[in-house]
Amino acid sequence: MSIANSIQRQIPPIHPEGYPFIGGFALASLVLFWLWTPLGWIGTVLTIWCALFFRDPVRVTPVRDGIVVAPADGRISMITTVLPPAELGLGDRPLPRVSIFMSVFNCHVNRSPVAGRIDRIAYRPGIFINAELDKASEDNERNSLVISTPNGRIGVVQIAGLVARRIVSFVKEGQTIGAGERFGLIRFGSRLDVYLPEGTRPLVAEGQTAIAGETILADFRLNGAAPAFRSS
Structure with a gap:
């Protein structure tokens, strides 16, 4: 070589x-x-x-059914149980939420956490406060996806931050997407929220570093089987 x-x-x-x-x-x-x-x-x-x-490195994504992977590079800033945004249509019961904060030094290409069908895309204008704050989930500009899978519906919310002023989406409602496939990008510092089905136990901890398309956030099966991988 x-x-x-x-x-x-x-x-x-x-x-x-x-x-x-x-x-x-x-x-x-x-x-x-x-x-x-x-x-x-x-x-x-x-x-x-x-x-x-704007780097877009190759990632190796676990492909075993039931795995939820991180949609963004960054730090796991919050793990909590809260009501999902109304525009997601995920009901009026609190759901587990994993938040990933992306600094201006992280790769900002976002990847689908699961394989499934995109049932809904909802954009909501808002303000641009620090994305690390909890109220950013309600007040900031955001773009939301709902992905249907055999294990339930997953909500993924791109949230613009203090510096970010543009959320870019690469997908459309009704299309099928694979785990780890690129679905969007945010410029220039921001946050991703993942809403998991009720009762799901996150497998990450606050402060942990996440790698988009690779870090496992949750596993619906938890059977200990060794996952297969693919490059994307």
């Missing part, structure tokens, strides 16, 4: 959504170099950061 191929394998691909932003940062860096060299180097660092923000 050549050195160039080896380097290419180590650098994760960039999601196409990021090209306009990376190009803008790069152009601004050139202008800053013309104005004052130190400013140009600052712009270069920011351009590299922007490229890292």
